[in-house]
Amino acid sequence: MNSERPLPVHVSTFVIGAGFAGLAMAIRLDEAGERNFLVAERGDDVGGTWRDNTYPGAACDVPSQLYSYSFALNPTWSRSFSPQPEIQAYIRRVADDSGVLDRFRFGIDVEHATWDEERQVWQVRTSAGDLTADVVVTAAGALSEPKLPEIDGIGSFAGEVFHSARWDHDADLSGKRVAVIGTGASAIQIVPEIARTVEHLDVYQRTAPWVMPRHDRAYTGVEKLAFKHLPGLQRLYRTAIYWGRECFVPAFVINPKIALPAKKAAQANITRHISDPELRRKVTPNFEIGCKRILISNTWYPALAQDNVDLVTDRIARVTPTGIVTEDGTERDVDVLVVATGFHTTDLPVAHHITGREGHTLADQWAETGVSAYKGATVSGFPNLFFLVGPNTGLGHSSMVFMIESQVAYVLDALRTMRERDLVTVEPKRGEQDAWNADLQRRMERTVWHRGGCSSWYLDEHGRNVTLWPRTTFAFRRLTRVFDATAYHLVADNETLRDGRTDTPDELQELNA
Ligand code: N01
Secondary structure: OOOOOOOOOEEEEEEEOOOHHHHHHHHHHHHOOOOOEEEEEOOOOOOOHHHHOOOOOOEOOOOOOOOOOOOOOOOOOOEOOOEHHHHHHHHHHHHHHHOOHHHEEEOOOEEEEEEEOOOOEEEEEEOOEEEEEEEEEEOOOOOOOEOOOOOOOHHHOOOEEEEHHHOOOOOOOOOOEEEEEOOOOOHHHHHHHHOOOOOEEEEEOOOOOOEEOOOOOEOOHHHHHHHHHOHHHHHHHHHHHHHHHHOOHHHHHOOHHHHHHHHHHHHHHHHHHOOOHHHHHHHOOOOOOOOOOOEEOOOHHHHHOOOOEEEEOOOEEEEOOOEEEEOOOOEEEOOEEEEOOOEOOOOOHHHHHEEOOOOOEHHHHHHHHOOOOEOOOEEOOEOOEEEOOOOOOEOOOOOHHHHHHHHHHHHHHHHHHHHHOOEEEEEEOHHHHHHHHHHHHHHHOOOHHHHOOOOOOOEOOOOOEOOEOOOOHHHHHHHOOOOOHHHEEEEEOOEEEOOOOOOOHHHHHHHHO
8 A cells, every 4th residue: 555655763652553443542642633643564454464364264253243343333234243254344434434554654664663762752664664753552462373283293294384363365275175173162163165166174172162053144224224323322232242242251260150041052053953862962061151252153063064174182193295194093084174273362473573771572571571561551561552352452352443542642641641741751660560460360360261270371370361351341441541640650851750769759750740
């Protein structure tokens, strides 16, 4: 698009990524009169994960009415759960209508951002040149870097092999022997679609997921007309969906037994679609519902019951140039291998590309402290750096767009505070960040994600949940509504006003008032 235009030398705010979060940040910055910003995106379009995940059957498992910006309701959703092309078209339309795309650069890799303590700016190196920024907002997303499985011999496979998030649309699967590794949210959407055309499909399952019925339907013409002409009604509908979803929170964070009706519905989903007792046994999870992400599908179990589909539960031992060998010694021939093995979620890759005030990368800091942030937004040692979809802001039950908008509001209020109080930098106090995370981890102890008897991508290698938010989304909104300057080290006019080191305590007191 406009990537050939030279980069400015300096911007007030530099945003990394043009997905749902980066776009919301840009629109809100512009509305707030903060016009001097730049959004750098490595892809060739807005949309982030919705631009990248074009696999057959890709669709959202959060209702469309809620999975959209509060400031850009869409009366034209075709269904209650939208397919990926519709979501991507929606994001594109919002971007086109926003008037902010002139400050987006596509096809640009952000190689590194380094805090320059002397000049109190970020030095940003990109594939299109260098620039400086007062503030960096990373909206790089948690589901952006595909995670490839470490399986012996996978590099030697002679056929086509690709990740679910990098679907190769030139690969013709019809009449082929295909293998899908993984049974997560992506795989359960892919398998029913491709099972129709492939000659044979082997689905390699390591852990059976809980799968509930998908209450999806097309909106009637009358409903769409009503949404178009009565926006208040659509907002009411959205609000009802929102509160309906919040009712799920206690089952995740207080007591999994509350989820018994959901568990029964998921068990009935198995018996409705699968008659073979052996297959029923294989697909029945051995952990509490909610421990891993709850999936929704009406087509997953029928697909597994198809004659040309085998569910393989023996562990994969290695991949050969022509197939997959499981630990029992069986080799199954494969022409095309699809790896639907998820994303780098707990080791946010962007952290390797950011160097803070003390000269080490965020990845190095997190390797020592564990992944953590203050309010999922800011990190001690990294002044003027803000995360959207940062640590512990993910959800298992509702729309990430709600969380994104909460975080955008927090960043905007931080910028407003900086401008109004003439602050050069803001950086969360280590003690505040530690207290925030101690509270989060204390709350985690009783959640189904910790007690449900599973391992999941929510947890890091030490078993800490660094991805999910363990409370209601309205609690998160309340806690991020205003920028709480008292939790921050504040530097004004090159004069250090840090706790215990300030030369002007009165001024500090005033700033923190
Ligand atoms: O990835 P996953 P995903 N050998 O990590 C298996 C969002 N999303 O791309 O469970 C064999 O969930 C792994 O097995 P196990 C959503 O937030 C949303 O499917 O770890 N298997 C698992 O079965 C979702 O949660 C939508 O034992 C291996 C699978 O691969 C997130 O994206 C749609 C393996 C990975 O599942 C990620 O979903 C799609 C190995 N070495 C995705 N390594 C919406 O509808 C991993 N696995 C909004």
